């Protein structure tokens with residue numbers, strides 16, 4: 001269990017080593033890999049691991065929703081990366097008899113086509129009123145923490161949501177901006193990963209690789225920015 005006061009989920013942290021949860025020595029055995037040639041170094045999290053872990057997160061969310069007798073769950077899904085994760089999460093909530101899910105989408109961008117934060121965050125794609133509502137922000141990955149902290153502040157302060165929990169598929173805690181180190185709230189974290197640039201399962205590099213069914217590490221010599 002985490003010692004951070006900002007983490008309130010009960011699931012154990014799943015830390016992913018740099019070579020991944022399942023090491024595949026033979027590149028030819030990686031599904032879909034030939035399609036992307038040498039751009040992919042290795043698979044970090046297989047689709048089976050993703051599915052199993054998302055089921056655990058769904059159960060945690062259902063348990064918490066039961067405690068506050070939530071009638072429905074209001075997802076705020078960060079475009080575009082979190083859509084694949086949010087879909088599977090909602091399906092697992094349904095499969096495990098959780099409350100109905102409402103989907104809201106928001107654009108928060110800090111990256112352009114680069115692999116490190118620009119330090120600026122833009123919020124776009126207005127969502128309907130969320131005043132006094134309990135929200136669950138669904139994110140693909142937390143890196144410096146800028147995106148999630150800006151969005152959470154916006155929803156709570158400008159849009160006057162009652163609460164905004166954070167559910168992220170992956171977290172790279174070693175990349176946190178010093179100012180945000182102990183300030184980022186993460187209620188549900190799928191996997192803690194090392195400082196690697198990852199793609200697949202919704203995450204992109206220059207808008208590519210989102211359709212991969214697993215999380216993969218980009219080859220260093222294919223990252224040009």
Ligand code: IMP
Nearest residue numbers: 081117142143144145146147197198203
């Ligand atoms: P942060 O604002 O620095 O925390 O960055 C979070 C956003 O950057 C995520 O929503 C992703 O869109 C993007 N991002 C961060 N790390 C990665 C990565 O390893 N692969 C793909 N996108 C990433």
Ligand code: MG
Nearest residue numbers: 078079081140
């Ligand atoms: Mg994103």
